Amino acid sequence: MNTQADISKQPQTLQLKRVGIDTYQENVAYLHRECSIYRAEGFQALARVAISADGRRVMAVLNVVDDANIVTPDELGLSEQAFIQFGNEEKTPVRVDHAGQPSSMGLVRRKIAGERLNQDDYTAIIEDIVQHQYSKMELAAFLVASGESGLDRDEVLYLAKAMLESGERIDWDEPLVVDKHCIGGIPGNRTTMLVVPIIAAHGMLIPKTSSRAITSPAGTADTMEVFAEVNLPPEALHHIVRHQRGCLAWGGTARLAPADDILISVERPLGLDSRGQMVASILSKKLAAGSTHLLIDIPVGPTAKVRQMREALALRKLFEFVGDRLGIHLEVIISDGRQPVGRGVGPALEARDVMQILENQPDAPFDLRQNALRLAGRILEFDPDVRGGYGYAIARDILDSGRALKKMQAIIEAQGRRRISIELGKLSIDIASPRAGVVTAIDNFQIAHIARLAGAPMDKGAGVDLFKKLDDRVEKDESLYRVYAEFPADFQFARNLAKHNSGYIIKDER
Amino acid sequence: MNTQADISKQPQTLQLKRVGIDTYQENVAYLHRECSIYRAEGFQALARVAISADGRRVMAVLNVVDDANIVTPDELGLSEQAFIQFGNEEKTPVRVDHAGQPSSMGLVRRKIAGERLNQDDYTAIIEDIVQHQYSKMELAAFLVASGESGLDRDEVLYLAKAMLESGERIDWDEPLVVDKHCIGGIPGNRTTMLVVPIIAAHGMLIPKTSSRAITSPAGTADTMEVFAEVNLPPEALHHIVRHQRGCLAWGGTARLAPADDILISVERPLGLDSRGQMVASILSKKLAAGSTHLLIDIPVGPTAKVRQMREALALRKLFEFVGDRLGIHLEVIISDGRQPVGRGVGPALEARDVMQILENQPDAPFDLRQNALRLAGRILEFDPDVRGGYGYAIARDILDSGRALKKMQAIIEAQGRRRISIELGKLSIDIASPRAGVVTAIDNFQIAHIARLAGAPMDKGAGVDLFKKLDDRVEKDESLYRVYAEFPADFQFARNLAKHNSGYIIKDER
Secondary structure (H helix, E strand, C coil): CCCCHHHHHCCCCEEEEECCEECCCCCEEEEECCCCCCCHHHHHCCCEEEEEECCEEEEEEEEEECCCCCCCCCEEEECHHHHHHHCCCCCCEEEEEECCCCCCHHHHHHHHCCCCCCHHHHHHHHHHHHCCCCCHHHHHHHHHHCCHHHCCHHHHHHHHHHHHHCCCCCCCCCCCEEEEEECCCCCCCCCHHHHHHHHHHHCCEEEEEECCCCCCCCCHHHHHCCCECCCCCHHHHHHHHHHHCEEEEEHHHCCCCHHHHHHHHHHHHHCCCCHHHHHHHHHHHHHHCCCCEEEEEEEECCCCCECCHHHHHHHHHHHHHHHHHHCCEEEEEEEECCCCCCCEECHHHHHHHHHHHHCCCCCCCHHHHHHHHHHHHHHHCCCCCCCCCCHHHHHHHHHHCCHHHHHHHHHHHHHCECCCCCCCCCEEEEEECCCCEEEEEECHHHHHHHHHHCCCCCCCCCEEEECCCCCCEECCCCEEEEEEECCHHHHHHHHHHHHHCCCEEEECCC | CCCCHHHHHCCCCEEEEECCEECCCCCEEEEECCCCCCCHHHHHCCCEEEEEECCEEEEEEEEEECCCCCCCCCEEEECHHHHHHHCCCCCCEEEEEECCCCCCHHHHHHHHCCCCCCHHHHHHHHHHHHCCCCCHHHHHHHHHHCCHHHCCHHHHHHHHHHHHHCCCCCCCCCCCEEEEEECCCCCCCCCHHHHHHHHHHHCCEEEEEECCCCCCCCCHHHHHCCCECCCCCHHHHHHHHHHHCEEEEEHHHCCCCHHHHHHHHHHHHHCCCCHHHHHHHHHHHHHHCCCCEEEEEEEECCCCCECCHHHHHHHHHHHHHHHHHHCCEEEEEEEECCCCCCCEECHHHHHHHHHHHHCCCCCCCHHHHHHHHHHHHHHHCCCCCCCCCCHHHHHHHHHHCCHHHHHHHHHHHHHCECCCCCCCCCEEEEEECCCCEEEEEECHHHHHHHHHHCCCCCCCCCEEEECCCCCCEECCCCEEEEEEECCHHHHHHHHHHHHHCCCEEEECCC
16 A cells, blocks of 8 residues: 655646636636546536636636537636636646635524624625635525525624725715715616716715616616716726716726625525615715715605615614714615606616706606705705705706706716717617506506616617606507617517506506 | 517527536526627626527526637527427527526515415425526525525425425335435445345335435445446336345436435535425435335434434424325434444445445444444334334344345346446555544544545545544554545545544543
């Protein structure tokens, strides 16, 4: 029985290969089934491997490959994201090791068992997540365990702090840096694009970065992109904010609270909607972005995210508890979320609504204008020089006088005006009322879903243009809304859904 | 504004391609980023698509591809499992549709929110899982929500029934069909390979199918494979059982409770270990296999799955509650799980232990023999003709007389004797005691982990051979155990782990 101590000197490496597959926030490694060194199947049941070279290391879920065109038995493939994270060149000799679960998964299992975790625990979990150590099923396990009733308010605070500390943080070196955030779920509610120019025109600092849509038909970044470049490097963004007092950019380029983006890639497809996760996510992002004052908008309605006033109040208190302890001045406004806001749903259509309001066109959508003025008014009152109760009038004056439009044009120029204007989708169909009567309900989810299937936000010109809102009278066969799409496949998807269920309820007039 | 009603007539299909990637119990679809019909990125955020052709349909998670060698913009790729499930040939024109979550995910979200689900709910969830409609993150969400304290005992019953009804069910048309099941976690505890020949030699029907190891270093199927073919088509298996009264085969070929295999592919890597899931899984599989009488073995020890006697009792009661309502005669035995059983850990080493006992060799491992006789004795007492308390003596007589060995040889011949005998791994190293003293603890997890890294169960000859057990005296530098491996990389993994932590605690003799 001879102990072969010298085998450690044998080469135990594979050649690194970049595999052109985008696995969307999950690192995947590709190992050929007949791999010359490691037996793929032995690794596979445990699902995870660590790939290392030159002191760099990356964790990945393993897929076994039977096609040498993807990887040969002498190669180790990494999916796009994992390859970039690993930071080594193709053909680098790499080692593959069994990798257990990230150590913080033990904490997640304690959370699953119903225990309360402390600040150090959440910090450890979030650090592992940011380093892409969690597979999607592990992320799902954490989200479910910490979802709904799983987090008490102290734990939401711990989670928010951990997320805040996991990334970079901007310091604007000003006493008053304001932001607003709507918890979402209401199509067309593009208030940010009105609030930012009003506030910046007043001279307050509002360095607004926004998300792109994930499951909705348009985010503010998608809509602003109709007018201007939104994908700006951090330095350019800072320059614009200093000069214009505001911006309307995409937040994805900054590494602010990066754990959030990873968690969202699992939370959204699962349809999870945990209050604790939401509060931690929003507040950590805003603090990381350097905000000192924050206005939160919670729309309430039967097809909004928050359906009952008592839910809205509980959520308000959770925001206040965590916000106070993180040291941000936070106010919450509860708004009408019974139907889509404005008329357009989809980037180009929403951009059109915004511009009508800024230009004070007589037929500009009134509800969107009112929502924006209420929010801007409250933010203006963060300014110590604004007398309580006078914010709304100041906001209205800035809008009516054209100063908001002028500021918007300046921000568009600063970010880089889009040369070629965006057209509405070439394909369109009107969805007609099946009867005469009054609109008594409009389903936010259904309208968003139709706009999304039509191609929004990827196709800027796709979406839904609403002709009728709550309490409007309609005739039989009168158009309720028009669906726009760019591509035939999308058009069919959206049309079929709209014909199956228009999202409108029409009742007899009494 | 023209409504283009004729676009539905345009060809909207891609060519199906089999992509040689094994994604392990998760359907994956590969779409090129520049796909000619569908825009990949629009689909990606929602993660799931439905692929259809000729009335067949398969759901899959979407990966976006940037390499035309994997799929071209005109192709739609499916991973191995998804391709097989879809059942269409390559180049078949396929449609791709947005696919929402499986409808039963709404029930899973209700479970996450803490609600109690009913029989219909579990039936709907399990049906969707069996049809591969759940992604791994959705499976994780379900498992976490229904894990630990998440299921009351009625829900465990509902889940077990749903799993039972999701697959095929065998009827042996005999009044007494027995089985045994150990909840596992104790390396080397290969009692099944002794119990089956004893029971079959007595003439009782014991159509034993076993699993392969998933996270352990050997399953009964892996170990039996050292002697005989275990991968038998259902008809051959039935023929053997009718003639031999027993078999020792792999259960994977039958579609019995198929939901279980899918759930396990997520449960194991996550390290989840829910009692409710376990009970539902075991009982549904046994009933599906046609068992009327079942003996459950629960080992208890500080490094066993069940660590405290009170836990074992609670688990016993859960087995009894669900088993009684499913109509299976069930008994539970609680055994000593403080250390590995027998000497060998790994298929060939465990097979050696089993054969020593069947051949009544004087140095055969006593603990494994005793465990097997106790279990066989209790099973024999399911026979109405066996007087209560006499089972053990009958079992011992069958073993000592050589009838068990003869039956084992007959079963091996019937299943197909392996032509080439299996050797122990070429690479080996002895792990020595750092001091003189007495063995006071052996960590089941650590020994299993070392054997696993050494290559077990994939390499039959890999594993750990224990020279010392609890209460044994050892000298300084005396060997505690030997590690066997076939491949250098595995050997290094295992050796490094064993040297880092041998799994043994040696204390001074008093």
